Amino acid sequence: MSSPRGGDKERGRDGERQIHVLAVDDSPVDRAVIAKLLRSSKYRVTAVDSVKKALELLGTEPNVNMIITDYSMPEMTGYELLKRVKESPTLREIPVVIMSSENDPDKINRCLEEGAEDFLLKPVRPSDVSRLCGRMRS
């Protein structure tokens, strides 16, 4: 993980509570790029390489404003993470964004129907991140 967990709310330099995004991707390259894109937009980022680690974090760190996850991962997919989040009374309000390198309409529809906030095709760009700004959980 690339950012410390903590019970206290993290604050930016001006004292405002920083938006905390959980990024999930088993590709080290994609994880580094999405984390950097998000940090450049002044978000606090925790990046993990599996759904298992994401769920562990979500169990202990309540202050996650958005989850952005790759779709295709071994063991548990981003779609399965989405379902778990939306089925959980404590987590269901967290917006979940899915990323994929594959432009598969069936996959996209399935995720949106399951409650995904958005579906982004890789490579993720700054304009994609800007678009997500207004949809973070407050």
Add this chain to the structure above:
Amino acid sequence: MELHKLRRVYIEFASIVFRDGFLDNQYTLLQQLQDESEPKFVLQVGTLFLEDSEKLLNELRSILDQQDVDFEKLDAFVCKLTGSSASIGAKRVKDVCMAFHDCCKKGNKEGCLKCLQQLAAEYRLVKRKLETLFKMETQILAAGGSVPLLSQ
């Protein structure tokens, strides 16, 4: 070599790399993201890409060496390489990955083998280009200059 010359050689080399489609504007985006908090971001991500790609290529070879090819597993690794090559801007590698993905979906072993061969060749080419770019970028920074932003 003095800074002005270093920058000129870098731009000339990079222009050819972009012209020949080895890299696209995603690489420029990564350069734009680089800042004081992560001054070697492009080098770090590029190095990650090269290391990760070697592993993925080995996985692909290993799966295709089997008598009964697990096309689903193969496609999963192809998708990983598609994503990471797109994220670094390695366009030609990404394009071969997309053809490879189609062959996986059709269960076409011969097609997959050809794609793997092409992929390995494109990877070797982009690896050399990236390593040269990284070396030049390091030299420019060491000479006190800033790395020119590239574009297609």
